[in-house]
Amino acid sequence: MTIATLTATDPVVVDELLHASGEMSARRLIIAMMATPLVLLLKGWRGPLWIKRNRRYLGVAAFGYGLLHTVAYLADTATLSTAMSELPRLYIWTGWLAFLIFVPLAVTSTDYFVRKMGTWWKWLQRWTYAAAAVTLLHWAALHDLGGLAPALVHFVPLLALEAYRIWYWYLRPRPQPATIA
Numbered sequence: 001m002t003i004a005t006l007t008a009t010d011p012v013v014v015d016e017l018l019h020a021s022g023e024m025s026a027r028r029l030i031i032a033m034m035a036t037p038l039v040l041l042l043k044g045w046r047g048p049l050w051i052k053r054n055r056r057y058l059g060v061a062a063f064g065y066g067l068l069h070t071v072a073y074l075a076d077t078a079t080l081s082t083a084m085s086e087l088p089r090l091y092i093w094t095g096w097l098a099f100l101i102f103v104p105l106a107v108t109s110t111d112y113f114v115r116k117m118g119t120w121w122k123w124l125q126r127w128t129y130a131a132a133a134v135t136l137l138h139w140a141a142l143h144d145l146g147g148l149a150p151a152l153v154h155f156v157p158l159l160a161l162e163a164y165r166i167w168y169w170y171l172r173p174r175p176q177p178a179t180i181a
Contacts, residue, residue, distance in 0.1 A: 011076070014072060014075055014076045015076065017068075017072045018069060018072040018073055018076055021065050021066075021068040021069035022065075022066075022069040022095075022139070023154075024065040025062050025063075025064075025065035025066040025068075025069055025135075026062075026135050026139060026154060027062075028058050028061045028062035028065060029058075029059070029062040029131065029132055029135060030132070030154055030155065030157075030158045031051065031058055032051075032055040032056075032058035032059045032062060032128075033055075033129075033132060033158055033162075034048075034051070034157070034158055034161050035048060035051040035052035035055045036165065037161035037162060037164055037165040037168075038051065038052075039052050040164070040165060040168050041161065041164055056109050059105065059106070059109060059128065060106055060109050062102070063102045063103075063105065063106035066098070066102050069095075069099075070095075070099050073095070089141075090137075090141040091138055091141035091142045094134050094135075094138035094141055095138045097134050098131050098134040098135045098138055101127050101130055101131040102131055104124060104127075105124065105125060105127060105128060105131070108121060108125075132155075132158070136151055136155050140152075
């Protein structure tokens with residue numbers, strides 16, 4: 001990203017920045033969320049462990065791209081009144097909602113807050129699932145839900161891994177202890 005991109009007045013450049021930053025935000029979010037199910041699925045492989053150790057950084061990067069996406073959107077609309085008039089549209093308010101969920105997650109992502117909040121930190125970080133669901137809806141709504149395929153290409157692997165995670169922890173058959181008669 002260069003200064004020319006950030007100071008461009010050409011709507012095409014701003015539009016490209018808007019879409020690229022949104023996709024990068026969603027991709028970072030998805031990768032961060034895939035860490036735990038990948039560790040369960042690929043036991044012994046260090047790649048998922050690296051992702052799991054660094055998922056907080058990936059989440060902050062997702063927020064950073066989301067912030068850039070929001071700034072690009074505001075630059076594209078040019079006025080606050082235009083942004084407010086677009087708020088009732090599904091793809092706009094879902095984007096704002098996802099961003100608003102991201103804010104406390106990013107603010108509390110430091111070691112200080114992890115220590116200070118204790119078990120509440122993990123509870124708060126679980127809001128990432130809500131952010132992901134709203135992000136999927138935002139992405140799909142951008143194309144009047146007819147463009148669901150690009151969003152699903154990114155989210156289906158996450159959904160499959162989360163389904164595996166649920167199966168692994170709650171539904172998989174477990175060996176029964178032998179009873180002595």
